[in-house]
Amino acid sequence: MTTLTSDDPATSDGASAPASPAAQDLEAFLTRFGADQAAAMHLATVVLGDQLGLYRALAARGPQTGVELAERTGLAPRLVLEWLRAQAVSGYCQHDPATDRFWLDPAQRACLADDGGPAFVAGGTSTVSATHRGIEQVAAAFRGEGSVAWGDHDPALFSGVNRAFRPAFEAHLVASWIPALDGVEARLRAGGRVADVACGFGTSAVLMAQGYPDAIVAGFDQHEPSIEAARRAAADAGVADRVTFEVADAAALPGHGYDLVTVFNALHEMGDPVAVCRRIRDALTAGGRLMLVEPVAGDHLEDNHTPLGRSFLSASTMICLPSALSQGGDRHLGAQAPDGEFREVALEAGFTRCERVAATPLHRVLELTP
Numbered sequence: 001m002t003t004l005t006s007d008d009p010a011t012s013d014g015a016s017a018p019a020s021p022a023a024q025d026l027e028a029f030l031t032r033f034g035a036d037q038a039a040a041m042h043l044a045t046v047v048l049g050d051q052l053g054l055y056r057a058l059a060a061r062g063p064q065t066g067v068e069l070a071e072r073t074g075l076a077p078r079l080v081l082e083w084l085r086a087q088a089v090s091g092y093c094q095h096d097p098a099t100d101r102f103w104l105d106p107a108q109r110a111c112l113a114d115d116g117g118p119a120f121v122a123g124g125t126s127t128v129s130a131t132h133r134g135i136e137q138v139a140a141a142f143r144g145e146g147s148v149a150w151g152d153h154d155p156a157l158f159s160g161v162n163r164a165f166r167p168a169f170e171a172h173l174v175a176s177w178i179p180a181l182d183g184v185e186a187r188l189r190a191g192g193r194v195a196d197v198a199c200g201f202g203t204s205a206v207l208m209a210q211g212y213p214d215a216i217v218a219g220f221d222q223h224e225p226s227i228e229a230a231r232r233a234a235a236d237a238g239v240a241d242r243v244t245f246e247v248a249d250a251a252a253l254p255g256h257g258y259d260l261v262t263v264f265n266a267l268h269e270m271g272d273p274v275a276v277c278r279r280i281r282d283a284l285t286a287g288g289r290l291m292l293v294e295p296v297a298g299d300h301l302e303d304n305h306t307p308l309g310r311s312f313l314s315a316s317t318m319i320c321l322p323s324a325l326s327q328g329g330d331r332h333l334g335a336q337a338p339d340g341e342f343r344e345v346a347l348e349a350g351f352t353r354c355e356r357v358a359a360t361p362l363h364r365v366l367e368l369t370p
């Protein structure tokens with residue numbers, strides 16, 4: 001890491017020309033940049049591979065040539081061959097130069113082809129291409145009031161977010177996050193009531209209904225297309241009799257008497273998180289809890305010099321903060337706000353405690369006690 005010197009613009013009065021970079025610093029940065037640019041370009045082919053079923057078709061058989069994979073998928077042979085070569089040079093598939101056949105090893109298969117499996121990551125990659133498609137409107141937001149509403153993004157963002165977070169919800173929500181809350185699991189087993197605020201495509205609400213067969217779950221989101229997708233998800237899962245979905249702003253959460261209110265990956269992108277938390281506190285039963293699940297983050301910017309920190313801070317710049325700014329308010333948290341900022345919001349809204357009770361690779365879980 002370079003250190004600031006008196007020649008750096010940050011420490012000078014800005015009048016003198018910046019110093020030339022040291023050769024090894026330049027080389028190190030360009031190496032890093034080259035890897036990042038290659039990954040960003042390659043990701044377009046990952047979105048394609050997921051969308052066109054190429055990874056699944058590759059996983060369905062052993063080693064295949066480009067022509068064989070093209071036949072299986074009904075896609076243009078020359079393009080399929082180039083796609084395979086792009087996967088091979090990025091380490092996203094194996095290649096035998098003697099036979100010119102390509103295949104997925106078990107890890108590649110789990111991450112790229114096994115949709116519904118715990119390691120599957122290809123489904124979330126459309127969030128990145130959707131973000132790139134929104135660059136012009138975010139640029140306009142930078143030049144103006146900073147606002148881009150969630151619903152104004154490319155629709156691939158909405159389904160991509162759902163697919164990105166689903167494996168984490170399936171692995172942790174019922175198995176460890178709810179059991180970490182004081183007394184909540186027993187209430188849900190006895191037939192408690194849950195509100196899932198900013199529920200998106202309804203995955204978390206449906207999982208809670210499946211995990212607690214006597215509980216009643218209501219999901220709310222401001223975004224009508226997401227609510228329609230959530231209703232379809234509940235019907236497909238056979239739980240529509242106990243899970244309802246309604247378009248509603250979080251600050252006007254309908255109903256009361258909830259034993260548990262959940263907000264997954266969303267409080268940080270709301271304009272007035274204090275008002276939202278205050279309304280939720282009023283809607284809880286005595287002994288009820290608010291569970292905030294937020295992208296994992298450390299207490300300081302330096303703690304977030306990680307691949308996830310990079311992804312979440314860039315997503316925050318392009319999506320979460322423009323969403324918060326589009327909703328007015330005066331406290332805009334962003335996707336990497338430290339626990340302390342959520343605690344301040346919670347206390348201001350009338351909760352007595354806000355504690356981190358669990359952390360998993362993607363998420364931290366905060367329990368708010370009225």
Ligand SMILES: C[S@@+](CC[C@H](N)C(=O)[O-])C[C@H]1O[C@@H](n2cnc3c(N)ncnc32)[C@H](O)[C@@H]1O
Nearest residue numbers: 150165198199200221222223249250264265266
């Ligand atoms: C990143 S997505 C998370 C969706 C879902 N909870 C999940 O984790 O997959 C954020 C969601 O918050 C919703 N949202 C943002 N602000 C809202 C508000 N003020 N009221 C209700 N929903 C809101 C958006 O419509 C979007 O569905």
